[in-house]
Amino acid sequence: xxxxxERRLDDGVLEREFTLGEIPGILWTPGSxxxxxxxxxxxxxxxxxxxxxxxxxxxxxxxHSAAEGFATATIELPGSGDRPRWPAAExxxxxxxxxxxxxxxxxxxxxxxxxxxxVDKAVPEWQAVLDVLLSLxxxxxxVGYSGGVIxxxxxxxxxxxxxxxxxxxxGSLVPRVMFEEARRVTVPLHVLLQxxxxxxxxxxxxxxxxxxxxxxxxxxxxxxxxxxxxxxxxDAAARFFTRHLM
Numbered sequence: 001x002x003x004x005x006e007r008r009l010d011d012g013v014l015e016r017e018f019t020l021g022e023i024p025g026i027l028w029t030p031g032s033x034x035x036x037x038x039x040x041x042x043x044x045x046x047x048x049x050x051x052x053x054x055x056x057x058x059x060x061x062x063x064h065s066a067a068e069g070f071a072t073a074t075i076e077l078p079g080s081g082d083r084p085r086w087p088a089a090e091x092x093x094x095x096x097x098x099x100x101x102x103x104x105x106x107x108x109x110x111x112x113x114x115x116x117x118x119v120d121k122a123v124p125e126w127q128a129v130l131d132v133l134l135s136l137x138x139x140x141x142x143v144g145y146s147g148g149v150i151x152x153x154x155x156x157x158x159x160x161x162x163x164x165x166x167x168x169x170x171g172s173l174v175p176r177v178m179f180e181e182a183r184r185v186t187v188p189l190h191v192l193l194q195x196x197x198x199x200x201x202x203x204x205x206x207x208x209x210x211x212x213x214x215x216x217x218x219x220x221x222x223x224x225x226x227x228x229x230x231x232x233x234x235d236a237a238a239r240f241f242t243r244h245l246m
Contacts, residue, residue: 001132013066015059020132022083023125024051025075028062029138033071038140040245041133043126043156043163044074045147047172048089048118050081061146061234068238070245071139075129077149078121088117096173111173115151119178123155130162142245146237150208151178157185165244166190167237170205171197182211189217190240192233196225 005017012031017024033039042065046054051074062072079086092114099106133139143162145153148169157166158181167190189212193205209219218240222230 001129009059009063011063011066013063015062020129023075023129024081024083025073025129026051026055026058026062027071027073027133028059028066029071030066030069032069033138035137038138039069039071040142040144040241041130041139042070042072042144042146042241042245043130044072045145045149045153045169046074046077047148048077048080051076052081064234064238065241068242070144070241071133073129073133075122075125078118078125088113106173108176112175112177115149115173115175116177118149119151119155122149122152123159126152126156127160130160134162144241144245146241148172150174154178154181154185157187157189163187165241167192167240170194170208171200173201174204174208179208179211182208183213185212185214187214188240188244189214190237191217191219192229192237193219193221194225194228195221195223196228198225 001018001020003016003018007015009015014029016027018027030039044058044061046058058074065072076083079089095110096114134141142164144165145156145163146167149172150168150170151174153166153168156163165188170191170193191209220236222233
């Protein structure tokens with residue numbers, strides 16, 4: 001891993017951009033983090049819109065997490081931002097836009113083409129980055145995952161034993177095969193659902209929640225659309241991670 005920039009935010013949080021091979025990312029650590037007092041880590045998931053576009057929301061989440069004593073990190077997803085174009089993903093997004101604009105139902109084939117290759121590529125990259133992050137003296141674990149794409153979070157919760165809790169945002173399309181993977185998830189879960197999310201199938205989100213195999217799982221639903229998550233929803237997620245990572 002190579003750190004490419006470093007700056008101290010006004011609340012004392014240290015923000016460092018990095019690259020690992022061709023994977024760009026950002027690491028935020030609270031001012032209290034040190035080799036003698038390492039902190040837990042939360043991986044920040046986000047939709048494939050590009051880190052620059054998502055940065056304001058990501059840094060806000062990172063600041064709130066740092067105030068609770070957590071380091072956070074995120075990576076640029078394959079085919080997003082300044083990473084090499086991914087023609088298959090771009091075609092899948094174009095197909096999705098076409099059916100949505102036409103008012104047609106989104107087929108399983110489009111959902112699979114849009115989500116499954118992203119999961120297959122992104123999860124090993126997250127694991128490679130996690131290997132290096134946990135080697136830093138100021139980060140000691142345990143590790144949580146927070147955010148979307150929800151299918152990425154599901155796969156990580158299944159295959160990555162270092163993740164001990166996950167906060168998932170039920171705001172993205174989910175391939176049917178992921179319901180089978182959800183049954184293998186056993187870590188504690190905090191699932192956020194926007195009840196009036198115009199781009200999300202509410203019933204599918206409820207069915208996915210029902211499928212999760214975790215003994216401890218909570219569904220936190222609020223009225224409003226995809227971008228209308230209330231501020232206090234973040235407080236509930238913070239309490240969840242404090243219970244399981246501290």
